[in-house]
Amino acid sequence: MNNIILSSLKTTAKKKPLNMFLLFAAIILGISMQLVPPQLLKNIIDNNISLGVSNILWKLSSYYMLAVIISGIADFVREFMMAIIGENMLSNIRYNMGEKLAKLPISYFSNNPIGEVMSRFTSDVDAVGTLFTTGLIGMLADTLKALGIIVSIYLLSPTLALYSLVLIPMIYFIAKYFKDATLKAQMKTRKAVGHINAFIQELFNDIRTVKIFGMERHFISNFQKPLNDNIDAVHKTSTFDSIFPCLMQVFRSFIITITVIIAAPSGLGTLGITSGSLAAIIDLISRILAPVESIAMEFQTIQEAVSGVKRIEDFLNEANENRYTDAYDELSMDLSLKDKYTHLSISLKEVSFCYNEGKNVVENISLDIKAGTKVALVGRTGAGKSTILNLVAGLYTPNKGSIKIGGFNPFTMSPNLRRHIIGIVPQSFPIYNGSVKDAITLFDESITLEEVITAAKNVGLHKDIIKLPQGYDTLIGEGESKLSYGQYQLLSLACALVCNPPILLLDEVTSGLDAITEQKIFKVLREVSKDRTILTISHRVSGIIDADEVVILENGVIVERGTPEELVGKEGWYAKYNEIEKLGWRI
Structure with missing residues (x-):
């Protein structure tokens, strides 16, 4: 503290x-x-x-x-x-x-x-x-x-000063009792208000379902309980707030009365003080209530x-996190040297990884992706696809084994260099409050408007952007202009491409899209993936885009790999996935 x-x-x-x-x-x-x-x-x-x-x-x-x-x-x-x-x-x-x-x-x-x-x-x-x-x-x-x-x-x-010292703990404990009781009542009030807010939020989120099934009366009757709890808690708080000042006024009057009796010549015995001194002492004793009362509250x-x-x-x-080393200082300071690394391979050697020291999510994965090739990771949910992508992106370091991109460890790359080497397209693209340009640059002022426009054109989004009220300066985000889900995916792709990285990592980029928008995304990906090294993941065979090699994962291990042409003719995982999808099942 x-x-x-x-x-x-x-x-x-x-x-x-x-x-x-x-x-x-x-x-x-x-x-x-x-x-x-x-x-x-x-x-x-x-x-x-x-x-x-x-x-x-x-x-x-x-x-x-x-x-x-x-x-x-x-x-x-x-x-x-x-x-x-x-x-x-x-x-x-x-x-x-x-x-x-x-x-x-x-x-x-x-x-x-x-x-x-x-x-x-x-x-x-x-x-x-x-x-x-x-x-x-x-x-x-x-x-x-x-x-x-x-x-x-x-x-x-001095005598009355000694008496007044006795008053301080009395005032303190009375004040503390009421402050503690008031605080408990206020906490119950906040909890009740929280229940009311949660109930209203739940009702708003599910209002379509409530209307469809005619459950309005059920929700209204359930709403009465948090309302009653709130009323009870407010009543307790109001009761303590009303009693406390009245009690302190009575206590103040009682103290003043006792002081006058003690100090009066005809009372319990003269203290040898003047009338002016008595009036001053009464004023001072009245003033001591407020700070002692405040001390009780401040202690709480x-x-x-x-x-x-x-x-x-x-x-x-x-x-x-101590991840960045000096091995990339030269490249970080002069990114024009990145041209020497436009053709980078990806190598995973006996990689194992687990979260929170639990069971390994991926186990003994070895994978070599040559520069300029496209590799697809396919498997059911939980097979370890996203974990491998995160490891290659440098978000985590493996518990065992090694990962190299062009001979370099992605985990120890500087952030600036990593963005110029690796472009990542997540499954769900986060939108921060800002302009369209900010969404593409992620507020990196070193990226020029020309580079932003080039990236938008490459993904086929430029014409849609210039139709917006302020073009690239149009604000998007909470309460601002909205884009379609497909446009957000293209925006995500533009963000990954704006630094012209030689490697693209794609995470289920067509998930949740309709067939027409999915084909549009596929077309854009085919155009931008030329001469780039691509690692993509999908839980569907139909989500594979022109892959040179397909790697099938199950429970964190590689169970099958090869070209699509090789795998489709085998009685293996790929052929089963492909057959199931043709029958209309989703894995």
């Missing part, structure tokens, strides 16, 4: 020194101004009202009001500066986490749900901000304020935030 807070606080202090100064100045000034009004009140009563002196009464009253105003301004500046510093701290932490995210191995993303990762960037980071703003700094300010009030009471009456906040901070620490302590 210390590392996260201190490092982000140091960085923020360097960027915002004036804000840090104003924060601590406001804390000190606010505490000082909290103690001035009671002293002025004592002076007004003892030296003016009791003696009938009124000539400077207006001046002292003005000072009293001025102290209250300055105290309010100081509290405002403190809260404002904490908000500014807190947001800068959060921005710094999220930036560091973003850098960390880019350094993590892809296995981290495979082993951790996206919701879990997102929660670290959102709720867990917000916990750090809360810990700083309303937690540590707030507790520091309120603790100093409470101590200042105790000291001020002590100067007026700190306890809740620590778990979030711990999760961020665990994330930042994840092992980085």
Whole structure:
């Protein structure tokens, strides 16, 4: 926790020194101004009202009001500066986490749900901000304020100061009880609201099915339960929120009454204090309730935030991916040297790989793909096709064996070089908020518009793009212009080809397409695959595009291989797949 807070606080202090100064100045000034009004009140009563002196009464009253105003301004500046510093701290932490995210191995993303990762960037980071703003700094300010009030009471009456020390734990535990109860009720409220949102989302997603089968009444009746749960939780929260301030007002009145009885000359015994001192002490005791009450809440906040901070620490302590070596510095600095590697072969030697130290997904795979040839991996779902493609793409390193592209290990290639050597067309192309050009370049500013247009023309997408409202600058993504599924696949292919790589890796590129669009994609692939080394995967024989060699996989091992012509005449896996598909079955 210390590392996260201190490092982000140091960085923020360097960027915002004036804000840090104003924060601590406001804390000190606010505490000082909290103690001035009671002293002025004592002076007004003892030296003016009791003696009938009124000539400077207006001046002292003005000072009293001025102290209250300055105290309010100081509290405002403190809260404002904490908000500014807190947001800068959060921005710094999220930036560091973003850098960390880019350094993590892809296995981290495979082993951790996206919701879990997102929660670290959102709720867990917000916990750090809360810990700083309303937690540590707030507790520091309120603790100093409470101590200042105790000291001020002590100067007026040591005996009453001792009595007031007894009040602090009483106020604290009462406040803590209600804050804990309110928090539990609020958590139930959030959970109930989450159930309501989930129910509505499920209804919207499945509204066609609900309408078709006439299940509206069933869903409406089921909707009543989360609504009732939400009402019950809100009632509990409202009850605690209503009782607590009333209870504190009663407690405040009780304390003041006891103080007057103790201090009054005719009460339990005179303390030798003046009427002005008594009024000042009553004012100070009333003021001590707020900071102690806040400390109880801030202590709860700190306890809740620590778990979030711990999760961020665990994330930042994840092992980085150390994959890039100096072997490619020359090529990375001068990509024109890539021309020497336009004809690259792919070699897999006894490759085995498993995820999460489990059973091997691929076992002892050996495969040589000569430059300029097309090899298709065919097999059922789970046969290991995508895993081999990911290994060749350099996303993972094999647990056993070796993979070479033109003699180089794809896993240790620099990202810039890998993109110029290997073009990857995934089964589902992710679209980020941005323009059509951004979708093709993936925000790489080194790629020119001419290269983008050339890639679009090569895949037959240029005419469709220029018909869009802003052409290549048309925004696509969430809430923006939409393309058809086939156009997205062509866009994916353009993204893979924009750097003119000599190797193409194709992952079920025609999956989910209709027959006409599929044939269009096939035609484009045949045109762009000339003089390129192609490794494609498919779970259907019909998805094979002009392959020079077909490799049949089953349970992570190669069970059959050869040219399509050789395999179709054999009584093997390929012939069975081909026959089943002709009968209309999908594997």
